[in-house]
Amino acid sequence: MTAHYDALETREPAAREAELFARVPGVLRSAMAAPAHAERLKGIDPASVTSRTALAGLPVLRKSDLPALHKARRPFGGFVAAAPGSFARLFTSPGPIFEPEGRQADPWRGARALFAAGFRPGDIVLNTFSYHLTPGGFIFDSSARALGCAVIPAGPGNTEQQFELIEAYRPVGYSGTPDFLKILLDAAATAGRDVSSIKRALVSGAAFPPSLQAEIKARGVDAYQAFGTADLGLIAFETEAREGMIVNEDLIMEIVRPGTGDPVSPGDVGEIVVTSLDPHHPWIRLALGDLTAALPGPSKCGRTNMRIKGWMGRADQTTKVKGMFVRPEQVAEIGKRHPALGRLRLVVTRQGEADAMTLKAECAGASDALREQIVSSLRAVTKLGGDVELVNPGALPNDGKVIADER
Numbered sequence: 001m002t003a004h005y006d007a008l009e010t011r012e013p014a015a016r017e018a019e020l021f022a023r024v025p026g027v028l029r030s031a032m033a034a035p036a037h038a039e040r041l042k043g044i045d046p047a048s049v050t051s052r053t054a055l056a057g058l059p060v061l062r063k064s065d066l067p068a069l070h071k072a073r074r075p076f077g078g079f080v081a082a083a084p085g086s087f088a089r090l091f092t093s094p095g096p097i098f099e100p101e102g103r104q105a106d107p108w109r110g111a112r113a114l115f116a117a118g119f120r121p122g123d124i125v126l127n128t129f130s131y132h133l134t135p136g137g138f139i140f141d142s143s144a145r146a147l148g149c150a151v152i153p154a155g156p157g158n159t160e161q162q163f164e165l166i167e168a169y170r171p172v173g174y175s176g177t178p179d180f181l182k183i184l185l186d187a188a189a190t191a192g193r194d195v196s197s198i199k200r201a202l203v204s205g206a207a208f209p210p211s212l213q214a215e216i217k218a219r220g221v222d223a224y225q226a227f228g229t230a231d232l233g234l235i236a237f238e239t240e241a242r243e244g245m246i247v248n249e250d251l252i253m254e255i256v257r258p259g260t261g262d263p264v265s266p267g268d269v270g271e272i273v274v275t276s277l278d279p280h281h282p283w284i285r286l287a288l289g290d291l292t293a294a295l296p297g298p299s300k301c302g303r304t305n306m307r308i309k310g311w312m313g314r315a316d317q318t319t320k321v322k323g324m325f326v327r328p329e330q331v332a333e334i335g336k337r338h339p340a341l342g343r344l345r346l347v348v349t350r351q352g353e354a355d356a357m358t359l360k361a362e363c364a365g366a367s368d369a370l371r372e373q374i375v376s377s378l379r380a381v382t383k384l385g386g387d388v389e390l391v392n393p394g395a396l397p398n399d400g401k402v403i404a405d406e407r
Contacts, residue, residue, distance in 0.1 A: 005112035008249045009303045016305065020252055021050045023277050030279035036069065036078030037284060052263070056254065060261040060273055060287040063231065064316060067095035076100070082280055091135040093230040099135055101142070102280055108135070108233025109248050110143025110226070116239045116246070116301075117202040117224035119173050121148025126166060126198065128154050128176030128184075129205070135230045136205065140175040143234065149173065156180055163193040170197040178203040178212055178223065185219050202226055202237075227311055229288060232274055236308055241301040244309050250277050253306060254285070255294055258315040258402050259328030261285065269293045269400030271315035272308075289316045291400040317403040321348055321355045326382050328402040331359070334377045340365060341374075343396040346386075348405045355407070357386040366390035 004010055028046035031037040040059055049055055061079075069077035075084060075098040084090055087100035088107070101107050119125065125144045131137035131153055144151050152171055154162050162184065165171075174181055181201055188195040201216070201223040208225050216223045227245055228234040235253070236245035247253045255270040256263055264270035272290045276283045291314065295307040318327045331344050342362030349356050359378050363370065374388045 004302060005115040009112065009246075009305065011304060013304050016249075017052075020250075020277065021052075021055075024049050024055065024252075024275070027275075027277050027279055027282045028284065030081070031079075031282040031284050033081040034079050036073065037282075039078075041284065052252075052254070055252065055275065055285070056256075056261060056263055058261075058285050060256070060285045061283070062287045063097075063229075063289055066097045066231075070096065070098050074098070079283075080281055086280075089135075089138060091133060091138075091230065093134050097230070099230050100281060101135060101138060102278065104278075104280075106143055106146035108139040108143055108228070109250060110139055110228070110234040111147040112248065113224075113226045113234045113237035114140075114143055114147050114149070114173075114175075114202055116237050116303075117173075117226075118200045118222060118240075119144065119147060119149060119202070123149045123173050124152065124169050124171040125149045125173040125175055126152045126154050126162070126171040128156050128162075128174070128180050131155050139228065139230075139233050140202070144173075144175065159184060159187045160191075163188060163191065163195065166195050166197065167193065172197055172199050174198050174201040174203075174221065174223075176201075176203065177206040178208040178216065179206050181216060181221070181223065182212065185216070185221070196220065200224075204228055225310065227290075231286065232276055232283060235272075235274060236310075238310075239299060239301040239303060241299045243299060244295045244307045246299060246301075246303045247306040247308060249305065251275070252277070253308070255292060255308075256287070257332060258291070258317065258400060259330070259332040261287070262332075264293075267293055267296065267398070269312055269398055271400070287315075289314055291315050293398070293400075312400060315400065317401065317405075319348055319403055319405045321357055321382075321384055324382070324384060326357070326384070326403060330381045331402045333381050334359065334374065337377050337381075338370070338374055340370070342393050343398075345396050345401060346403045348403065348407060350407050357382075357384065358389055359386060360389045360391055360396060362393045362396055363390045364393055 025046040088103045089101040091099045129136035204226045224238040226237040252275040254273040258271045272288045291312040292308040345360045347358045
């Protein structure tokens with residue numbers, strides 16, 4: 001039995017990069033046929049975007065802005081040139097954000113994630129993600145069927161009825177949240193129902209801490225994690241190497257400094273930005289608001305694509321100080337005004353009965369004059385007064401946190 005879904009997973013990284021960026025100009029042309037993409041990318045020559053450096057020069061589109069954009073231009077915010085009727089299914093997610101499903105095989109790119117988790121053609125899969133209005137259930141359903149699996153469209157809840165289906169069909173696989181997998185196993189043990197056919201799982205949509213991983217493993221289920229969104233489908237997935245997650249094929253992932261579109265240094269924590277290469281429904285530098293960091297070197301599983309640590313928190317650390325919002329992009333602006341600075345962290349506390357903030361900044365050549373200049377920039381950018389503390393390079397943790405609210 002082959003260890004990889006296809007030859008794309010093990011090709012030379014340089015060959016993958018060349019193939020992806022050879023497709024980018026055509027995808028950009030398709031994107032710019034939609035009015036919102038045309039406005040955002042005005043003045044861009046698609047033929048010039050053939051490298052990561054060139055891609056990083058394009059503006060990011062923040063997922064957090066999509067609800068307002070979709071409300072202003074229904075249904076897709078002007079980011080899709082194709083008519084809604086050209087898609088297979090039409091969904092909504094909280095916001096609301098409206099998502100279409102393509103008609104191609106494996107439209108959410110999930111088959112290889114299931115394969116990496118040990119699922120194989122002919123397996124029966126119990127899919128407990130919701131099928132109601134949101135795309136979660138169909139993301140995993142269509143991915144499993146693209147792999148050649150049969151799917152029980154169970155959805156969440158209704159454990160008694162699920163036991164009947166499990167005992168009748170004997171599914172070997174589970175897809176759903178890790179929390180519901182535990183609920184299912186606990187309820188089966190209490191009720192004396194036989195769910196022992198489930199041997200492997202692909203879980204997503206909730207935290208899967210080591211303690212829960214160990215418990216699920218001890219109960220006979222080999223569970224793997226996947227990271228995805230309702231906009232893009234499966235973005236990255238765990239493999240048998242158990243060393244971070246492999247970025248999916250046909251996607252370009254960047255990790256940028258929160259509040260900007262600027263790529264971080266290798267290994268630094270930053271915000272995930274994804275460009276997808278589906279010309280029917282492209283995303284160009286979609287900033288997800290999730291933090292991660294790239295891992296060095298290839299995976300022991302033999303897959304050669306970019307590896308990430310997995311989900312490491314949220315990048316949108318906007319907070320309110322003295323009644324005014326302070327945002328990560330404002331902290332980034334201060335960094336741009338003072339190129340000698342390294343990592344920055346704005347720490348918000350309470351002093352007495354008032355909000356207070358201190359900007360901690362890494363700097364190799366600290367001086368009182370520089371500190372005073374940064375104090376002035378902090379006030380000019382945020383419209384609030386605050387202190388500045390210059391620290392040695394490497395003193396601030398590499399966790400992607402730009403604003404730390406410690407009140």
